[in-house]
Amino acid sequence: MGKSEYLKAHEGKENNVNDGTSFKIQAEHSTFTSSKTIYQISNSSSVITEPWDASRICYNEIGGDKWQYVGQWVEWRVDIPETGFYSIVLRAKQDTYSGIYVSRNVSIDGVIPFAEANNLQFNYSSNFITKGLNDGETVFKFYLTKGVHSIRMEAVLGDMAYVLSQVENSLNIINGYYRKILMVTYM
Numbered sequence: 001m002g003k004s005e006y007l008k009a010h011e012g013k014e015n016n017v018n019d020g021t022s023f024k025i026q027a028e029h030s031t032f033t034s035s036k037t038i039y040q041i042s043n044s045s046s047v048i049t050e051p052w053d054a055s056r057i058c059y060n061e062i063g064g065d066k067w068q069y070v071g072q073w074v075e076w077r078v079d080i081p082e083t084g085f086y087s088i089v090l091r092a093k094q095d096t097y098s099g100i101y102v103s104r105n106v107s108i109d110g111v112i113p114f115a116e117a118n119n120l121q122f123n124y125s126s127n128f129i130t131k132g133l134n135d136g137e138t139v140f141k142f143y144l145t146k147g148v149h150s151i152r153m154e155a156v157l158g159d160m161a162y163v164l165s166q167v168e169n170s171l172n173i174i175n176g177y178y179r180k181i182l183m184v185t186y187m
Helices: 003-009 160-185
Strands: 040-042 059-062 073-080 084-086 089-092 101-108 120-123 129-132 142-144 147-156
Touching: none
Parallel strands: none
Antiparallel strands: 040 059, 073 147, 084 142, 089 129, 101 120, 101 147
């Protein structure tokens, strides 16, 4: 199901969320992670990174270069104040892979709500970027009922899956030829 079908499926449902309604979740306060290597870290490069203190070390970020392998995930339990449509806006920085993007998917209560949420791209930047989860055109709207929900982001290959599959196939062919050459030259 695509995002337009998702919106149509929830059309006419209860929506108590005004455009000005918002609440904040600190990403470093995750509920679960897939690995002990994904943990809170300190970033003092910007005073708008919360929490921030000039004289103390504050753990105000999660992941960094520790959250880079396919299949790793971070999950948050979120208490939604009102039933309705929400945008998820992140303040994120991807400064691990220069010149390329990384991909994440987002699932809510264990389900990826629509196909476009399966391949979110985060471009390289040495600075934090604040923006809503989107497909490059429009910011996604997620329908959430009042109460506690789990939101999970997982590292995925995204568009790179096809490229890596082609590379793997090419390597298998090259290795096959290499083995044939070895058999012929060593006989």
